[in-house]
Amino acid sequence: MRIAILEDDDVQAAAVNQLLAGAGHACQPFMTGRALVAALRRDTFDLLVLDWNVPDMSGVEIIGWTRRNMPAPPPVLLLTSRADEGDVVTALNAGADDYVTKPAQPSVLLARVAALLRRAYPDRGGGVETFGAYRFNLAAQVVTIDDEPIALTAKEFGLALQLFRNTHRALSRTHLLEAVWGRNPDLPSRTLDMHVSRVRSKLRLRPENGFRLTPVYSYGYRLERLDGDGDTLAEAS
Amino acid sequence: MAALSSIVLLLAVLGGAATRLDNLFYDAMTRLSARPPSADIVVVAIDNRSIAEIGRWPWPRSEHATLLRRLAEAKPRAVAYDVLLVDPDRDPAVDADLAAAVALTPTLLPASFDVPGRDGAPYEIALPVRPLRAAAAGVGHVNVAFDADGVVRRAFLSQHAGDQEWPHLMELMARQTGGGPSPTWRAARPPAAAPDTPPGIVRTRPVMVAYGARPGDIRTVSFVDLMRGETPAEVLRDRLVLVGATADGLGDRYATPLSGGEEVMPGVEMQANLLDTLLSGRAVRPLDRTPLALFALAPLWVVLAGFLVLRPRANLALGLAVAAVVLIGSGLLLVFGRIWAPPAATLVALALVLPLWSWRRLEASSAFMTTELRRFAAEPDVLPTGAATARPAGEVIAQQMDLMEAALEQARDLRRFLHDVIQGLPDATVVLAADGKVLVANRAAENLFAAIAGRAPVGETLDHLAAALTPQPAADGEVETEATAPDGRTFVVRRTPLLTARGGRAGEIVRYADVTSLKAAGRQREDILQLLTHDMRSPQVSILALLDNHPVAPDLSTRLRGYARRTLDLADDFVHLSRAETASLTTEPVDMVEVALDALDDLWPQSQAKSLMVNGPDADTPLLVAGDRGLLTRTLINLLDNAIKYTEPGGRITCDVRLDESRSPPRVVCTIADTGRGMPPEEAAQVFERFRRARGEANRGVSGAGLGLAFVQTVVQRHGGAITCESRPGEGTRFEIVLPRLDQPDEPEPESDSLAALG
Numbered sequence: 001m002r003i004a005i006l007e008d009d010d011v012q013a014a015a016v017n018q019l020l021a022g023a024g025h026a027c028q029p030f031m032t033g034r035a036l037v038a039a040l041r042r043d044t045f046d047l048l049v050l051d052w053n054v055p056d057m058s059g060v061e062i063i064g065w066t067r068r069n070m071p072a073p074p075p076v077l078l079l080t081s082r083a084d085e086g087d088v089v090t091a092l093n094a095g096a097d098d099y100v101t102k103p104a105q106p107s108v109l110l111a112r113v114a115a116l117l118r119r120a121y122p123d124r125g126g127g128v129e130t131f132g133a134y135r136f137n138l139a140a141q142v143v144t145i146d147d148e149p150i151a152l153t154a155k156e157f158g159l160a161l162q163l164f165r166n167t168h169r170a171l172s173r174t175h176l177l178e179a180v181w182g183r184n185p186d187l188p189s190r191t192l193d194m195h196v197s198r199v200r201s202k203l204r205l206r207p208e209n210g211f212r213l214t215p216v217y218s219y220g221y222r223l224e225r226l227d228g229d230g231d232t233l234a235e236a237s
Numbered sequence: 238m239a240a241l242s243s244i245v246l247l248l249a250v251l252g253g254a255a256t257r258l259d260n261l262f263y264d265a266m267t268r269l270s271a272r273p274p275s276a277d278i279v280v281v282a283i284d285n286r287s288i289a290e291i292g293r294w295p296w297p298r299s300e301h302a303t304l305l306r307r308l309a310e311a312k313p314r315a316v317a318y319d320v321l322l323v324d325p326d327r328d329p330a331v332d333a334d335l336a337a338a339v340a341l342t343p344t345l346l347p348a349s350f351d352v353p354g355r356d357g358a359p360y361e362i363a364l365p366v367r368p369l370r371a372a373a374a375g376v377g378h379v380n381v382a383f384d385a386d387g388v389v390r391r392a393f394l395s396q397h398a399g400d401q402e403w404p405h406l407m408e409l410m411a412r413q414t415g416g417g418p419s420p421t422w423r424a425a426r427p428p429a430a431a432p433d434t435p436p437g438i439v440r441t442r443p444v445m446v447a448y449g450a451r452p453g454d455i456r457t458v459s460f461v462d463l464m465r466g467e468t469p470a471e472v473l474r475d476r477l478v479l480v481g482a483t484a485d486g487l488g489d490r491y492a493t494p495l496s497g498g499e500e501v502m503p504g505v506e507m508q509a510n511l512l513d514t515l516l517s518g519r520a521v522r523p524l525d526r527t528p529l530a531l532f533a534l535a536p537l538w539v540v541l542a543g544f545l546v547l548r549p550r551a552n553l554a555l556g557l558a559v560a561a562v563v564l565i566g567s568g569l570l571l572v573f574g575r576i577w578a579p580p581a582a583t584l585v586a587l588a589l590v591l592p593l594w595s596w597r598r599l600e601a602s603s604a605f606m607t608t609e610l611r612r613f614a615a616e617p618d619v620l621p622t623g624a625a626t627a628r629p630a631g632e633v634i635a636q637q638m639d640l641m642e643a644a645l646e647q648a649r650d651l652r653r654f655l656h657d658v659i660q661g662l663p664d665a666t667v668v669l670a671a672d673g674k675v676l677v678a679n680r681a682a683e684n685l686f687a688a689i690a691g692r693a694p695v696g697e698t699l700d701h702l703a704a705a706l707t708p709q710p711a712a713d714g715e716v717e718t719e720a721t722a723p724d725g726r727t728f729v730v731r732r733t734p735l736l737t738a739r740g741g742r743a744g745e746i747v748r749y750a751d752v753t754s755l756k757a758a759g760r761q762r763e764d765i766l767q768l769l770t771h772d773m774r775s776p777q778v779s780i781l782a783l784l785d786n787h788p789v790a791p792d793l794s795t796r797l798r799g800y801a802r803r804t805l806d807l808a809d810d811f812v813h814l815s816r817a818e819t820a821s822l823t824t825e826p827v828d829m830v831e832v833a834l835d836a837l838d839d840l841w842p843q844s845q846a847k848s849l850m851v852n853g854p855d856a857d858t859p860l861l862v863a864g865d866r867g868l869l870t871r872t873l874i875n876l877l878d879n880a881i882k883y884t885e886p887g888g889r890i891t892c893d894v895r896l897d898e899s900r901s902p903p904r905v906v907c908t909i910a911d912t913g914r915g916m917p918p919e920e921a922a923q924v925f926e927r928f929r930r931a932r933g934e935a936n937r938g939v940s941g942a943g944l945g946l947a948f949v950q951t952v953v954q955r956h957g958g959a960i961t962c963e964s965r966p967g968e969g970t971r972f973e974i975v976l977p978r979l980d981q982p983d984e985p986e987p988e989s990d991s992l993a994a995l996g
Contacts, residue, residue: 014786215831
C-alpha cells in the first residue's frame with residue numbers, strides 16, 4: 001500500500017518510514033504540510049500518517065483539506081505528541097480515523113495501520129469470521145471460544161462483531177450505536193457502556209486471553225489484540 | 238359608631254329632645270303657609286267696647302238670651318257659645334229663658350274640666366246647667382294642649398273622662414255642616430297616651446292646628462253691635478258663629494305659632510282657627526313612630542354609608558346635601574302634605590356625626606402612619622450611619638413628624654447608598670426595570686455602551702444595547718454567559734433577577750465583567766502546555782527513535798532511554814495535573830468496576846513483566862459515580878503504576894471496588910493495596926505533595942516525576958471524594974478512594990433478546 005508520512009522531525013520520519021517499509025508498504029515522507037498537499041493533488045495514497053504539529057499546516061488542517069478537495073479521501077492515522085485525551089478526541093471528531101501517541105510502540109503503529117487499511121479496503125468472505133480463538137457464526141449468530149459456545153444476546157453479538165471486525169481501531173460511540181441499534185437515538189448513554197461491559201466479561205476480553213478492550217476518552221472503544229507479553233500484536237497486512 | 242349614633246338619634250327623636258328647634262321650624266313654616274280663614278266663620282266678640290257699654294263681666298244671663306235671640310233672627314247655621322254657663326242662676330226662670338233662646342238655633346255649649354276636682358278627685362267635669370244642656374245641640378270640651386314652650390299647636394279632638402267621650406266643641410261645630418264626624422276626626426288616630434294629662438282623662442285624636450289667621454284676621458262682630466241690631470243679618474246668615482271673649486282681662490289667651498311670641502290669641506280666635514282647620518281638612522298630622530324613626534334615621538344612614546365609600550370632601554358635601562334635603566323635605570311635607578316630620582334631631586345628629594367621623598378617620602390614619610413609621614424605623618438598617626435616630630419626644634404630632642422625617646431621611650440615604658454602590662462596582666452594571674428597560678447604569682456601563690452601541694444606556698432596552706455583543710454558546714444551566722464585543726473584549730454576562738419585598742419580579746441586574754485579561758492569561762497557559770506537550774516531548778521522541786535505529790552500547794542505550802522516558806513522563810504528568818486542576822469536569826455515570834478493569838488492563842503488560850499476582854474487582858453489579866471516566870481511569874492507573882513499581886516480583890496487588898453501605902449515604906470505595914516495600918507513616922502523610930517521590934537508596938532507578946499522586950488527589954477531590962494512604966515499611970501500601978455514589982434508578986435493564994437472536 002502507498003502511505004504518505006507527514007513528519008517535520010527527520011529522525012522520527014525515518015523511524016516511521018523504516019517501520020512501515022519493513023511491513024511491506026511503499027512510504028513517502030513529507031516535511032511540510034504544503035509539500036504533502038501538493039503531492040495529494042497529483043498522486044494517490046492509500047493511507048496518510050500525519051504528525052499533528054508541523055510548522056505550516058497542522059494534521060487536523062490537512063484532514064480538513066482532504067475532506068474538502070478529494071472525492072474519496074484516504075483514511076488518516078494521526079501521530080500526536082499530545083498526551084492529553086481531550087486533544088485526541090478533537091482530532092477524531094475532526095475526521096481522523098485513528099491516532100497513535102508518540103513515542104509509538106512499533107507494534108501498535110503497525111496494528112493500527114493494518115486495521116485502517118483492512119477497513120478501507122476490505123477483503124471479506126464466508127458466513128463465519130474467525131479472530132484467533134473467537135469464531136463468529138453470522139448465520140446462527142453464535143460465538144464460540146475454542147469451540148465453547150458463549151450465550152450472547154443479539155445486541156451483544158452485533159457489538160462484539162463490530163469490535164472484532166475493527167480490531168485496533170477506535171470506534172466512536174455513535175458508530176457503535178448505529179451499527180448495533182440502528183438509527184434509533186435517545187438511548188440512555190449508559191446502555192452502550194453496559195453492553196460493552198457485558199461483552200468484555202462474557203467473551204473474557206482481558207489481556208491474559210490476548211485481547212484488551214479499552215475506552216477511548218469520551219469518544220468510544222477500541223479492541224486490541226495482544227501478544228503473549230501483553231504488547232499489541234502487529235498483524236501482517 | 239353607626240349603631241350608637243342611630244340609637245342616640247332614635248331616643249332623641251322619640252323623646253322629643255330637639256322639640257324646641259323643631260317648634261321654631263314648625264312655627265316658621267306655619268307663618269309661611271298661613272292663609273286667610275274661611276269666610277263661613279264669624280266670631281261674635283265680647284270685646285272691650287261691649288264690656289264698656291253693657292257693663293262689668295259677668296253679665297246677667299238675660300244679655301246672653303237677648304244675643305241668642307238676635308242671632309236666631311239672622312239664621313246662622315250653628316252657634317258655638319264659648320261662655321261657661323255652669324252655675325245655675327238664682328232665678329230658675331232666667332235659665333229657662335236662656336234655654337229657650339238656645340233652642341232657637343243649633344247651639345253648642347262648652348264643658349269645663351276642672352282639675353283638680355272637689356274632695357280630692359283628680360278632676361271634675363263642669364257641665365252647662367241642666368236646662369241649657371237639654372236645649373243645646375251638643376256639649377263639647379274646649380281644653381287646649383300646650384307644648385313645652387307654652388305655645389298651643391295641637392288640639393285633641395276627643396277627651397275621655399271615665400267611660401264618657403267628649404268631642405271637642407269645634408268638632409261638634411264641624412259636624413253641624415257635614416253631618417257626620419269630620420274627616421280629620423276619622424284620620425286622627427288616637428295616641429296611646431297624650432302627655433300632660435291629669436289621671437283619668439285620656440286625650441285622643443290629636444290635631445295640629447293649621448293657623449291661618451293672625452289675631453284679628455277672622456271676621457268679627459262686636460257683641461254689643463249684634464245685640465243692638467246694628468249688624469246686618471247677611472253677615473251671620475248660614476254662617477258658623479263663635480261667641481267668645483276677646484276683651485282685655487277677660488277669657489283665655491294663648492300663644493300660637495303665628496303670634497311669634499309677642500301677641501297672644503284670644504281663645505275664641507284659636508277655636509276659630511281649629512274650626513277652620515277641621516272644615517278645610519288642612520289639619521297637620523304628626524308622623525307615627527315608625528315612619529318618624531325612619532325619617533330620622535334614613536338620612537343618617539345615607540351619610541354613614543357615604544363614609545365607607547367616599548372621600549372626606551365628598552362626604553362633607555353629601556352631609557350638607559342630606560341636611561338640606563331633610564330640612565326642605567320636612568318643610569314640603571308640612572306645607573303640602575300636611576304631615577309634621579320634625580327635622581331637628583336628624584340635623585343635629587348629622588352635625589355631630591360628620592366631625593366625629595372625620596376625627597375618627599384622622600385618628601385612624603394617624604395611628605396607622607405612626608405604626609408603619611415605627612415599624613420602618615425598627616427594621617434593620619442597611620446603612621450603619623442611620624442608627625443615630627433619637628427617641629421621639631414632645632407633642633404627639635411633633636413625634637409623628639419626627640418619625641416621618643427620619644423615615645424620609647433613611648429612604649434618601651438608602652437611595653444615595655444604592656447609587657454609590659452601583660457606581661462603585663468595578664464591572665459595567667445596569668439595573669433593568671420590570672419592563673426590560675435600563676433604569677440605572679453605572680459609569681463603567683455608560684462607557685461600555687457608549688463604545689459598543691454609541692448611546693447612553695438609560696431608558697433603552699437591553700436587547701437594543703447589547704446587539705453589538707456576540708454571545709458565546711453557553712453550557713446548559715449556566716447563569717453566566719460570555720459575549721464578545723466588536724473591539725475584541727470578552728465579557729462574562731451575569732443576570733440576577735431583582736425581587737420586590739413580596740417576592741414579585743421587580744427587574745434584573747445585568748453585570749458585564751471584562752474577562753479579556755483573564756482570557757489572555759488562559760491562552761498563555763495553553764501556550765505553556767502546548768510547549769510542554771509538543772516542543773519538549775518531540776526531542777525525547779526523536780532520542781528514542783535514534784536509539785531504536787542506531788547501534789549504541791546496550792548499557793548506555795538503557796540509561797538514555799530511561800532519561801528520555803522520565804522527561805516524557807514529567808511533561809505528561811504536568812499536563813495531566815494541570816488539566817485535572819483547571820479543566821471543567823464533564824461528568825457522566827461511570828461504573829467504577831469498569832474503570833478498575835480498564836486500569837488493570839492498561840497495566841497488564843507491566844504487572845505481567847514483574848510476575849505480580851493481580852486481584853481485580855469481583856463486584857458483579859455496576860457501582861456508579863458521577864465522574865469523568867478518563868480522569869478516574871488515569872487516577873487508578875497512577876495508583877496501580879505506583880503499586881507495580883514499588884512491589885518486588887512475585888508480590889500481590891489488589892484492586893477492589895465495593896459499596897460501603899455502613900456510611901450514610903452509601904459510598905463507592907476503591908482500594909488499591911500492594912505487598913511492596915511500603916514507607917514510614919510520616920512519608921505516607923506527604924505522598925500527595927507535588928514533586929515528592931519515595932526517597933532512599935532502594936528507590937533509585939524507579940521512574941516517576943512525583944506528580945502522579947498529586948494528580949490522583951486533585952481528581953478525587955474534584956469528584957467530591959477523599960483519598961487516604963496507609964503504609965508500613967516492608968509490608969506494603971494501601972490507598973483508599975471514597976467517592977459519592979450516583980443514585981441512578983433508571984439503570985437500563987439488560988436486554989433479554991436472546992430469543993430474537995435465535996430466530
